[in-house]
């Protein structure tokens with residue numbers, strides 16, 4: 309069996325080369341898929357090559373961005389990890405990276421549901437866990453089951469794997485509680501400490517209301533993004549751990565990004581982040597904490613983050629016709645709420661806060677999660693009184709329009725056109741200056757394809 313491994317690798321590599329030559333860019337994880345079919349143990353076998361260890365990053369929101377940030381920090385000190393392509397975060401994405409990239413160190417973003425399996429195969433040196441939000445429940449079942457699986461995983465890896473955990477997410481923070489300190493490498497926590505960034509009240513998309521230990525409802529002193537915040541359990545005192553790495557001051561600067569003071573055990577830096585929103589501050593804290601644990605100086609890691617471009621077009625502003633189009637991916641209530649807050653902040657800063665032009669594309673294909681009822685949990689009410697025109701697009705354009713009417717938008721401000729291209733053209737024609745485009749995942753892919761056909765994409769998405 310093992311003697312056949314070489315030829316299987318060669319075959320999978322050849323399939324990848326052939327797929328690329330035939331111009332099917334989407335075939336990028338084909339080699340990994342083929343290899344895993346030929347050799348189900350391929351990941352653990354190829355993983356033995358990673359003698360300098362591997363890092364796994366997982367979260368409901370932000371894993372691609374966090375892994376991209378950490379990769380930038382590693383490259384800044386001359387370390388080039390084997391790193392799966394943005395968004396290819398299931399087993400075949402990991403297998404493809406191992407097959408095609410040289411290197412002795414791994415950095416993998418891994419889908420939440422795939423985390424336990426991938427971690428067993430890769431035996432990572434470090435696991436970074438950012439958050440657990442309600443997301444695509446039709447795929448995974450309830451949040452608590454996932455949290456239980458992650459808890460089992462942490463238990464299994466304790467003593468050999470180090471963890472970087474979000475102190476502000478009670479589901480994540482709890483994974484590191486009661487870890488036997490004698491069995492370190494142990495746990496490093498990160499979190500936000502600037503009370504001025506707190507939400508005025510808890511959002512619809514509030515997922516983790518109850519203590520995992522005793523079932524009592526958490527008491528929140530403040531929340532920053534969804535259920536991420538400063539909480540305590542009134543019954544068993546499973547309170548938020550004090551973060552080792554913290555953003556002690558945050559200034560959000562709309563679409564342009566944000567600034568933060570980040571305190572870590574080794575010192576303090578002023579971080580300039582070219583990505584907007586408090587959610588990206590969390591991603592940056594996760595990446596910086598991981599970088600420090602991997603021996604990268606905080607200063608250098610911070611500088612690398614300051615110089616990076618948006619990952620996978622999650623926030624891009626491009627010129628289409630004579631309009632500026634800012635593209636922000638939406639995929640679940642908590643993420644959508646952050647996007648809405650960010651674009652309202654930006655609109656206020658530029659003075660067109662009462663006449664926003666929007667394009668919202670809601671698809672219900674498999675990669676979006678077939679169940680789009682999450683739009684009812686996102687706070688589109690924030691848009692009431694703020695929108696001049698909104699074009700609804702995608703396979704569920706009509707439902708999106710209904711949601712916006714319930715959110716208090718006037719029906720005459722809403723148009724419905726399912727086709728992505730026709731709808732975008734209409735939105736562009738209506739927009740006065742800037743258009744905010746909010747697509748779900750597969751709608752973003754359709755948008756990219758459409759812009760590529762019009763000769764616009766290459767410049768913006770490498």
Ligand SMILES: [Zn+2]
Pocket residue numbers: 519520521522523524541542543544545546
């Ligand atoms: Zn409790």
